[in-house]
Amino acid sequence: MIRRPRNVVILVLVILAAFHLVLFVSQNYRFTIRTGDGENTKWAELKTDAKFPPVLTEKTEKYAEKITTPTEQEIYTNRKEEVNTEDQRDDLDLEPSEGETTSESKEKEFVRPPEDTVMEMFGKDVEKDENDEYMVQKPFLKKGINPYDGQPELLPRSSGIKKYTAFGNPDKLYCDTEYCYVNERKIKKEIIKETPEDMFTFLPPKKEFMKEFRNPCWKGRDLDNEEKLFCIPYFYIIGFTKCGTTDLFAILKNHTHVSSRAGKETHYFDRLRRGRIIRMNRKPTRLPVSFLSWTNAGRFRANLISTYRHDPGSDVLFHGITMDATPSAVWDNEYWEIFHPGYREPPVTNPDVIATINPDSRIIVSLRNPISRMQSAYQFFCAFHVYQCDRPVTPEKFHNLVVEAVRMFQNCQKTNTDRGCVYSTETHQLATHLYASIYSVYLADWLKAFPREQIHVMMFEEHIHDEISSINSICDFLGISRFPVDYMKKYLEEHKVRNSLSDSNRIPYMLTETRQLLLDFFKPFLDDLVKLLGDEKWYWNMYN
Numbered sequence: 001m002i003r004r005p006r007n008v009v010i011l012v013l014v015i016l017a018a019f020h021l022v023l024f025v026s027q028n029y030r031f032t033i034r035t036g037d038g039e040n041t042k043w044a045e046l047k048t049d050a051k052f053p054p055v056l057t058e059k060t061e062k063y064a065e066k067i068t069t070p071t072e073q074e075i076y077t078n079r080k081e082e083v084n085t086e087d088q089r090d091d092l093d094l095e096p097s098e099g100e101t102t103s104e105s106k107e108k109e110f111v112r113p114p115e116d117t118v119m120e121m122f123g124k125d126v127e128k129d130e131n132d133e134y135m136v137q138k139p140f141l142k143k144g145i146n147p148y149d150g151q152p153e154l155l156p157r158s159s160g161i162k163k164y165t166a167f168g169n170p171d172k173l174y175c176d177t178e179y180c181y182v183n184e185r186k187i188k189k190e191i192i193k194e195t196p197e198d199m200f201t202f203l204p205p206k207k208e209f210m211k212e213f214r215n216p217c218w219k220g221r222d223l224d225n226e227e228k229l230f231c232i233p234y235f236y237i238i239g240f241t242k243c244g245t246t247d248l249f250a251i252l253k254n255h256t257h258v259s260s261r262a263g264k265e266t267h268y269f270d271r272l273r274r275g276r277i278i279r280m281n282r283k284p285t286r287l288p289v290s291f292l293s294w295t296n297a298g299r300f301r302a303n304l305i306s307t308y309r310h311d312p313g314s315d316v317l318f319h320g321i322t323m324d325a326t327p328s329a330v331w332d333n334e335y336w337e338i339f340h341p342g343y344r345e346p347p348v349t350n351p352d353v354i355a356t357i358n359p360d361s362r363i364i365v366s367l368r369n370p371i372s373r374m375q376s377a378y379q380f381f382c383a384f385h386v387y388q389c390d391r392p393v394t395p396e397k398f399h400n401l402v403v404e405a406v407r408m409f410q411n412c413q414k415t416n417t418d419r420g421c422v423y424s425t426e427t428h429q430l431a432t433h434l435y436a437s438i439y440s441v442y443l444a445d446w447l448k449a450f451p452r453e454q455i456h457v458m459m460f461e462e463h464i465h466d467e468i469s470s471i472n473s474i475c476d477f478l479g480i481s482r483f484p485v486d487y488m489k490k491y492l493e494e495h496k497v498r499n500s501l502s503d504s505n506r507i508p509y510m511l512t513e514t515r516q517l518l519l520d521f522f523k524p525f526l527d528d529l530v531k532l533l534g535d536e537k538w539y540w541n542m543y544n
Contacts, residue, residue, distance in 0.1 A: 110256070110319070113308035117317065121212060122229050122305065123219075134305045163223065164287035167275075167339075168192035168199065187356055190347040194339040195273050199291040202230075203357060211315040215304060215322050216358050222296065230295040231304070234321035235362035235478060236354065238446070239330030241436055242376040243366035243460045249325040250495065251471055257480045259303030259322045266324055268294050269350045270332040274339070283335050321478065330365055330446070331436045334425045345420040351449035362478060363450055368460035369540040370437035370526070371510075371518045377433035379506050389431055398432075398507050399514040405434040406521050418525075434521075440528035447532070457533060461540070467492055519543070 118126055118134055129135045170189045173180040180187045184205040192200070202220060209216045217231040237245050237252075249264050267278050268289065275284035307320030329350050336346040354361055368376075378398065382389035390397055408430065412421035421427060422441040427434070446455060456477045463470040468488045475482045483491075519542060529538045 110307055110309050113305065113317070117308070118305060121210070121318070123227055125228060126305075136305065163290040163293050164275075165196045165198050165290040167288060168195050168197045172197075185356060188348055188352065190340060191353055191356060194336070194348070195353060196288040196290050199273070199357075202292050202295075206358065206360075212317045213304065214316050214319050216360075217304075220292070222292065228296060230292070231322060232295055232358060233324040233361070235323050235364060236329065237323065237325035237327065237364045237366075238350075239327040239365055239436075240367060240373060240439070241327045241331075241433070242373050242380060243327070243368040244458075244463055245325060245327040245366055247467075248364070248366065248458075248463075248471075248474070249323075251467075251483075251491070252323065252474070254491070255475070255480060255483070257307060257320050258478075259320055264325045265327070266294075267326050267328070268324070269353055270326060270329045273353070274335070276335065284338060321480070331442050332428075333423055334428050336423065337425060344416055346423050349423070349445050351446040355449040359450070361450070361454070363446060363455045364458065364474060364477070365443070365446070365455065366458040366460050366463065367439055367538070369542070370439065370522050371515065371542075373460075374433050374437045374518070375507060375510065377436065378431060381433065382431060382505065393505065393507050395507055395509055395511045395514070399511050401430070401432045402434070402514050402517060405430045405432040406517060409434065409521075437522065438525045440525050440532055443529070443532060459537065 113134075122134075122136060125136050127135050168191075170180050170192045173182055173192065175181070175189055175192075178189060180189055180192050180200075182200040183203060184207075185200060185203070187200055204218045204220070209218055213231070215231055215234045217229055219227055220230045222228045237249060239245065246264065252258050265278075266272075271278060271282075272289040272294070273291075275286050275288045276282050277285070304318045304320045304322070307318050309319055310317055333346055333349050336349075337343070340347055351363075375398070378401075379393065382391070382393060405427075409421055409427055412424060412427065416424070419441050422435055422438050424435075443457075456474060458470060458474070468483075468485060471488065472482045523543070526539055526542075530536055
């Protein structure tokens with residue numbers, strides 16, 4: 001009896017504390033809701049100050065300003081969900097206020113998919129976590145057989161499927177003198193020789209990509225003969241190295257529609273499919289990673305689940321798209337000579353393989369002043385010991401390396417074509433990274449494999465000058481809604497690009513004779529680039 005008043009006082013204090021906590025949170029969280037109707041979507045935000053990640057909203061001709069009514073805010077705050085800021089964020093449902101007709105806009109929201117639909121589309125890989133949310137497990141192969149030596153392999157869950165396979169052999173397929181025909185695909189015989197044997201036998205005809213996904217996905221059987229969902233990227237960020245691709249990747253993966261495959265730089269097409277390891281300048285020393293294992297990664301499929309929406313008249317249920325961001329994919333075809341002896345130039349390159357897999361792929365490439373890019377790459381790779389460099393780096397040492405790189409390339413040109421020298425594995429061993437600034441040769445190959453409208457070419461200098469406009473143009477290119485201006489401003493302020501290199505790892509300045517040597521060397525290649533892209537801005541005002 002004596003303690004009862006004290007208990008009442010404690011209860012009142014707890015209630016007051018909880019009330020103030022809720023008030024504090026509600027005043028400091030920024031919430032996003034959907035507005036508008038029709039096919040267009042746009043972002044809209046309630047006017048609060050928290051760092052709450054945005055979710056896609058319906059586009060209108062301009063940002064709606066009448067969405068901050070107390071009724072809507074109260075309704076919205078009743079629906080709170082945990083957000084994974086690293087790779088995915090689920091849309092939040094907005095219930096209609098009284099008297100409001102939202103049937104049209106409700107159909108445009110991403111909603112929780114029916115359980116039977118999830119199980120049908122994603123199969124046994126899907127489980128539920130403690131919060132009753134869908135979760136796609138990474139594949140786990142308890143026992144597999146390496147087809148090269150017939151030995152069993154035990155693979156842990158943390159690594160997923162790491163099955164290695166033999167290289168393809170055209171003699172096992174139906175081929176004529178130049179092409180092989182597999183699953184209704186016409187494939188150059190030279191591609192078969194440098195890819196895993198399961199790449200085109202496991203890949204279905206394009207017409208069998210599932211209509212329920214905007215992203216290219218299909219049903220196939222894994223190594224345990226269980227039916228699973230397999231997907232390949234919708235778009236690729238292919239390079240160039242030190243041209244802002246990390247920044248671009250970090251921004252785009254925050255978009256509700258976009259999912260990273262498994263992080264930046266998977267290096268599947270430029271290295272792993274040829275039996276090379278991730279690091280640069282390593283010969284093929286093992287069997288290639290199987291195509292089956294690369295297409296069966298778990299995380300990015302979980303993101304697709306959160307993009308469910310059933311639109312009347314459309315077969316698409318899951319509207320998300322996936323990306324692969326490997327900035328060396330544009331230029332790294334090293335050790336191609338091992339697979340194609342006797343050739344002066346590589347008969348096939350990375351764009352040929354990607355285009356054969358999915359000719360509708362979208363490609364994003366960033367270009368930077370070739371001299372600035374070359375210097376930045378040299379500093380970066382020396383600092384992280386990718387190349388053996390004479391430290392400390394100095395303008396004089398860099399000049400000597402540039403002289404040697406130009407001399408080696410010009411000697412190659414005496415007996416080979418420009419393209420053969422650009423792709424030569426020997427020239428790729430130079431720490432100056434000279435070869436990767438010869439943009440025109442690489443882009444010409446990508447433009448042969450894909451139509452111009454499927455390749456977005458970004459100028460790095462324009463991107464860092466106006467990142468919002470640059471990202472908007474990329475969103476338009478991918479067919480996804482733009483980020484809100486306020487969100488982008490806040491994001492860019494909180495994620496300023498910082499050069500992590502210490503002063504001791506930077507070249508303090510470039511000698512005049514070094515710059516002039518490089519200006520003369522790059523001029524004919526920039527002439528080709530200007531003709532290829534049809535704009536003199538690709539001279540970077542270096543010859544005015």
